[in-house]
Amino acid sequence: MPAPYHPPVKRSVEIAGHKTSISLEPLFWDWLRRVAEAEGVPVNALVARIDAERIRAETPPGLAGAIRLWLAARALEG
Numbered sequence: 001m002p003a004p005y006h007p008p009v010k011r012s013v014e015i016a017g018h019k020t021s022i023s024l025e026p027l028f029w030d031w032l033r034r035v036a037e038a039e040g041v042p043v044n045a046l047v048a049r050i051d052a053e054r055i056r057a058e059t060p061p062g063l064a065g066a067i068r069l070w071l072a073a074r075a076l077e078g
Helices: 026-039 043-055 063-077
Strands: 009-015 018-024
Touching (some): 018 026, 018 063, 026 043, 043 063
């Protein structure tokens, strides 16, 4: 496994037909990809689900932060 200390990498994803860019560290991109594979869904679909949950929050964080928090919360549950 490469060192976890790496600057964010910007990637384009599509949410509800709209393209957006998200900057995440490679560790989080890898983690997101693994979770999507385990759930049998594309990364875009998983990001869209996280985005929908984030929007319903009382004080929604930015999308990149929401993805990091969602992944961390999932790890704590598992």
